[in-house]
Amino acid sequence: MLAAPETLPGISPGVYSAEDFAAVSAIAHAEAGIVLAEGKAMLVYSRLAPLVRDSGCATFGSYILRIREDAAERNRAIMALTTNHTFFYREAHHFEHFASHVRPGLVDTAARGGKVRLWSAGSSSGEETWSLLMTLLGPDRAAGERIARGDVRLLASDIAAHALRKAEAARYRADEIKAVPEPLPRIWSVPAGDEVEIAPAVRSMARFRTLNLHGPWPMQGKFDVIFCRNVMIYFDNPTKERLVARFAEALVPGGWLYVGHSERVTGPALQMLATAGPTIYRRSDA
Numbered sequence: 001m002l003a004a005p006e007t008l009p010g011i012s013p014g015v016y017s018a019e020d021f022a023a024v025s026a027i028a029h030a031e032a033g034i035v036l037a038e039g040k041a042m043l044v045y046s047r048l049a050p051l052v053r054d055s056g057c058a059t060f061g062s063y064i065l066r067i068r069e070d071a072a073e074r075n076r077a078i079m080a081l082t083t084n085h086t087f088f089y090r091e092a093h094h095f096e097h098f099a100s101h102v103r104p105g106l107v108d109t110a111a112r113g114g115k116v117r118l119w120s121a122g123s124s125s126g127e128e129t130w131s132l133l134m135t136l137l138g139p140d141r142a143a144g145e146r147i148a149r150g151d152v153r154l155l156a157s158d159i160a161a162h163a164l165r166k167a168e169a170a171r172y173r174a175d176e177i178k179a180v181p182e183p184l185p186r187i188w189s190v191p192a193g194d195e196v197e198i199a200p201a202v203r204s205m206a207r208f209r210t211l212n213l214h215g216p217w218p219m220q221g222k223f224d225v226i227f228c229r230n231v232m233i234y235f236d237n238p239t240k241e242r243l244v245a246r247f248a249e250a251l252v253p254g255g256w257l258y259v260g261h262s263e264r265v266t267g268p269a270l271q272m273l274a275t276a277g278p279t280i281y282r283r284s285d286a
Contacts, residue, residue, distance in 0.1 A: 016045050020060040024048065024077075027067060032078050032159060033214040033239040047080045079160045082234070086124045088131050088172075089179040091229060094258045095135045097277055098225070102256055103136055106224060110150035119223045121213060121247075122231035123156035126167025127176070132227060133202045134184040141187050148201040155219065157211035168208045170198035213243060222252045229279075230260035241267030248272040251283040 021041045028034040036044060048063070055073065057063040067074040089095055106116045118136075120129045133154055137144030158164050174196050177185045189196040211217070213231070226247050232240045240263075247257055248269040259265065259279045273281040 016049075016060045020064060021045075023064045024060075024081075027064070027074065028078060028081055029236075031074060031214065032082075032212055033235045033243070034078070034081060035234060035236045035239075036081070044081065048077060051077060051080060075159075079162065082160055086127045086230075087179060088127045088177050089181070090128065090131075091261055091279075093278060094227070094229070094280065095131060097280055098132070098256075098258075099135050099138075101276075102225060103138070106136065106152075107138075107147060109224075110147050110152050114151065115221075116150070116152040117221060117223045118154040118225045119219075119227070119250075120154060120156045121211075121226060121228040123158050123164070123167060123208075124160070125163045126156065126170065127172070128227060128229070129154060129156040129167060129206055130170065130188075130198050130202060131180055132225075133205055134180060134188045137184075137188060137202060139183050139187065144187070145201050148205055152205050154206050155209060155223075156206055157209045157213075159210065159212050161210050164208045164210060168206075170203055171195050172198075214239070217246070217250070219250070223250055223255060224252055225256045225258075226251060227258045228260075229258060230263070232263050233260065237266070241269065244269040244273075248283055253283055253285045255283045257281040257283070 018041075021036075021038075021044055024044050025036040028036055048060070051073075052060055052063040055063055055066060057066060067077050110116050118132065120132060123129050136152070137147055156164070156167055158167075171192065172195060174191070174194060177189055177196050185196070188199045188202050190199055213228075228243075228247060232243060235243065244257075244259075244265050245268045249272075251257060256276070257265070257273060257280075259281070261279055263279060265273050265275075265281050272283050274284060276282040
């Protein structure tokens with residue numbers, strides 16, 4: 001038996017076993033592609049013990065039976081196991097590259113009445129979404145508002161519904177947004193006491209959807225830009241390669257993929273994606 005930390009109300013001592021951890025690991029991998037190494041046993045206990053208690057189950061084993069049968073409860077468990085850590089303008093070189101190499105073409109497309117589509121995959125609580133859209137709208141308010149009135153949309157998706165609710169609320173501490181270079185935060189946010197709210201023009205372009213990247217994707221069209229950063233660190237290599245290949249297929253010819261600083265494109269996707277910078281890839285025109 002694994003030694004459990006402080007017992008929570010409704011959880012008897014010694015009810016969390018190595019077999020329970022193995023079962024949770026298998027469910028997490030099958031459901032969301034998440035790999036839980038053996039060293040994560042106590043993290044799983046701490047994240048799931050409150051759910052075991054709230055569900056009325058007396059043991060982890062009975063809770064595992066519950067999540068195998070109950071899709072909604074299974075989703076709650078998966079969300080509890082994921083970490084929604086992010087911040088504004090994270091990995092600044094990506095936004096700098098986007099501003100200098102990608103934005104001009106997208107702005108031109110929008111000005112000609114064309115369609116521009118971006119995807120923040122694994123968007124968490126929205127900091128990446130708003131950093132990207134503020135960078136797209138740029139430092140000129142009038143020009144940015146013209147872009148926002150065009151056929152320009154960003155899909156912000158995440159498996160964690162609670163993170164998406166925060167993203168859609170679009171309110172953050174004032175000090176959090178300071179990571180975005182001026183004048184973008186001054187132009188594209190509105191003070192609200194000790195907080196700021198993302199400006200309506202920016203918010204009008206975002207659409208929020210709960211989505212498990214490991215499952216089916218309902219989107220029909222293709223994307224000019226996909227940001228999926230620090231999400232694949234939870235996956236094993238075959239899962240990463242399948243996901244990146246799907247991203248490549250979801251890009252328009254010449255579209256851009258940005259991944260996290262410790263992530264790399266490998267496998268079949270390399271037939272479609274060429275390296276364009278540190279953790280930046282571009283789909284071939286063919």
